[in-house]
Amino acid sequence: MMGKGAEAPVGAGESQGAGAMEDKRNIQIIEWEHLDKRKFYVLGVAMTMAIRVSVYPFTLIRTRLQVQKGRSLYQGTADAFVKILRADGVAGLYRGFLVNTFTLISGQCYVTTYELTRKFVAEYSQSNTVKSLVAGGSASLVAQSITVPIDVVSQHLMMQRQGESAGRFQVRGSAQGHGVIAFGQTKDIIRQILRADGLRGFYRGYVASLLTYIPNSAVWWPFYHFYAEQLSCLCPKECPHIVFQAISGPLAAATASILTNPMDVIRTRVQVEGKNSIILTFRQLMAEEGPWGLMKGLSARIISATPSTIVIVVGYESLKKLSLRPELVDSRHW
16 A cells, blocks of 8 residues: 555566466566566656555545544545535546655665565565565555655645644644645644654654554455465466456455454554544543444545555566566467
């Protein structure tokens, strides 16, 4: 998601040996050593940026829904979308986007860590589930260490509404800014975080982020491969792999979102409201809103994850194929 989120880029499924390559029902994996790294990174950054632009409004909506008390302002995802659009225009849906683009760095670190960890784990186990679980969790750990400070700043910017703020900090002057890029607002939020919490304020919610995204990433990969394998058995042999991979991605994202949304709600509140305790935040949420409070923002999360995951699956699978070393192209069957 990686990055959130989502919330993770995806690779192909597993096949073993030359015999498997002859059967189109088996999904072939493109491993790290098979890639032209220059093509992989250049095309990867372009693809990731395009995806971020398309799903960012729903990330912003999810953040506001998770932080608000009950239904004090927005009644749901669609209501939030309409109200933000009316109040602030399209620019309001992209508040904090400029800062959030720095997560492109963590995205590339995620992909690199995932692929290298798969290669390392393969020396000890050929189980695709084991490789996916360990690599997904490790990649998320590295990515979140880079992403959390960016998230903290961008989330506070997301909470700025015209003339007011729903978070701890409010930028000086008009909250609406002019256009998507608002350097002054970003600097103002950074100064306020430093003044209130010091440098550690940029890592507020770090543990909660790890408890959210490491399980999300670790769970997503095995479910993705599981769904892809099941669909490959149900689909005709002539069906292109990319079709059921594109279906498997959103199914895995929805499954992972449902399992990890409670922790995601707590993470968002810790970061935006300045909470210091995950446990106390959980208790307060349960006391105020009950168990259903843990599911806040789930629909926005799934809505943003579904189209983005389809794009990510198709894009990442295509990216790896385009980045395949020339001498290996003819040996692959898709």
